[in-house]
Amino acid sequence: MPSFPDPQALLHALFAAALKAADPSEEIARHLPSHVRGRLVVVGAGKAAAQMARVVEERWSGPLAGLVVTRYGHGVPCERITVVEASHPVPDEPGARAAQGLIDAVSGLGPDDVVLALVSGGGSALLTLPPPGIPLSDLQDLTRALLASGASITEMNTIRRHVSMAAGGRLARAAAPARVVTLAVSDVPGDLAHAIASGPTVEDPTTSAEARAILDRHAIAVSPALRAFLASPEAESVKPGGLPHGEFHLVAAPSLSLRAAAELADSRGVAVISLGDQVEGEARDVAAAHAAELRARIEAGMARPFVILSGGETTVTLRGSGRGGRNAEYALALAIAMEGWEGVHALACDTDGIDGTQDNAGAIVSGLTVSQARERGIDAAAHLADNDAYGFFERAGGLVVTGPTGTNVNDFRAILCV
Structure with missing residues (x-):
């Protein structure tokens, strides 16, 4: 031989x-929004969110502000964008507070404002915002059970889009009527927009009924409060046609x-x-x-x-x-x-x-x-x-x-x- x-x-x-091919820097620069008459607000979640935020700061000459959340140990220094570190894959209180902070950051914007959303893998856990009346511990228990069950990432993210108030298009809905520009680093099979970080800024074709079916298929028990929420209309994510003021760009992919x-x-x-x-x-x-x-x-x-x-x-x-x-x-x-x-x-x-x-x-x-x-x-x-x-x-x-x-x-x- x-x-x-x-x-x-x-x-x-x-x-x-x-x-090296997964470095999104040049594609981020190429897809930065133009013609921003109002404010530019940067929000983001994922393991690459802080690095992406720094690229935006380096390449954007005008005023901007914002908040991104990333995994512990993945933060990088930024001057105008606040970087928060939180737990992954099991969510924690800092992550839940950051998810609420992202919702707050985009609320109350006008039609001349632009939200630049930076999303990447890991964002699903980092965007865990419990529904009203449901403790974070219920979603932590759910996450641990999913991780141990052998469920696919597609299945896990289907559930996450219906139990987090920052996922499944809800972040973009909170930003209306502002224009939302999403730059995404894909870590999911097929590069589906609604699956990356559980799709906080894009429409979701899946349903809460599908989420319940996945729980049943893997015999995952959840709290009565969470099960009741999943059976309610409030659990539905934003469906196709519900976000008319957005655009989506893939800046890195497998x-x-x-x-x-x-x-x-x-x-x-x-x-x-x-x-x-x-x-x-x-x-x-x-x-x-x-x-x-x-x-x-x-x-x-x-x-x-x-x-x-x-x-x-x-x-x-x-x-x-x-x-x-x-x-x-x-x-x-x-x-x-x-x-x-x-x-x-x-x-x-x-x-x-x-x-x-x-x-x-x-x-x-x-x-x-x-x-x-x-x-x-x-x-x-x-x-x-x-x-x-x-x-x-x-x-x-x-x-x-x-x-x-x-x-x-x-x-x-x-x-x-x-």
């Missing part, structure tokens, strides 16, 4: 290329990051197989499917080197008590499936730099990862059974740590065969 110089360095380079990684791989003489940017499913099941795809390519005699790229967002159904996000769990399950395979390496990372609630973006593995760990007394299967992928890689090596990246176009996965 021919040698290939530093396969893991190439995987890191592919991830870096994906992150497909662009995959394309950038593919172009780099091709320039290095590596053939590319793309599985697309909409891969969903249980992390360990997706890993098994990707291992099968890899084996089929190898057994068919595909010329090496080649790389299998994919994006999207997997889920994890909690069965154990360990630590680790969906990318680390995918990487561990893939390493187990690839044990002993020659010349195979893989990286799985979240483009926001934080995988779940830990400090890593994801992990990097090879066909030797599991056997080398076993020699050190580390049981990969036991760690996977306990949902403790982070604990495995912390002991065995392989954590990828980038820190917050200032963007979020969901997961990036690359399997390299050399």
Whole structure:
């Protein structure tokens, strides 16, 4: 088998290329509103919201004010736009206060005013504003149950749009009659506007009945007060036709990051197989499917080197008590499936730099990862059974740590065969 110089360095380079393509700065500058006769008010939510706000400040010469909320550790200094940090993925009081602050910031505007909304992945949790009379703890319990259930991001956001008073178009409705310009960094399959950050400024085609059906499908119990609210007319989000004064622009998306990684791989003489940017499913099941795809390519005699790229967002159904996000769990399950395979390496990372609630973006593995760990007394299967992928890689090596990246176009996965 021919040698290939530093396969893991190439995987890191592919991830870096994906992150660079996810930087929304130039697209934000290109889509800044023009002809603002009144005030420009900036609001935003998501893991990239603070970074986006700073770009707006740098590129907008006129007066502006505003408020954005981002995850703890993702804030950046801004001079004219207030940046609030709050909890993700389980909401907290600072986040709820910030969500109300966004509603207050856009209320009372006139037809000459413009609201510039900066939304990105993570905004759903950060925009959690409980309905009147329902405590935040009810939505915190709901969020924990959703995260443990294995529900897809599409399903979770359908529910969030109907239980948060800042989601599902309600933020834009509060801004009427002002014009609302939304700049979005997509982290959802299909780049659907109403799914990004649970669509605070866009119309929502889903219904509260669908939200209740998802709860029933996953056997998720909610408080009587929350269940009653979901059955009431107040739970309905803003439906198509309800926001006539808005425009929406996508400034970064998963497909662009995959394309950038593919172009780099091709320039290095590596053939590319793309599985697309909409891969969903249980992390360990997706890993098994990707291992099968890899084996089929190898057994068919595909010329090496080649790389299998994919994006999207997997889920994890909690069965154990360990630590680790969906990318680390995918990487561990893939390493187990690839044990002993020659010349195979893989990286799985979240483009926001934080995988779940830990400090890593994801992990990097090879066909030797599991056997080398076993020699050190580390049981990969036991760690996977306990949902403790982070604990495995912390002991065995392989954590990828980038820190917050200032963007979020969901997961990036690359399997390299050399």
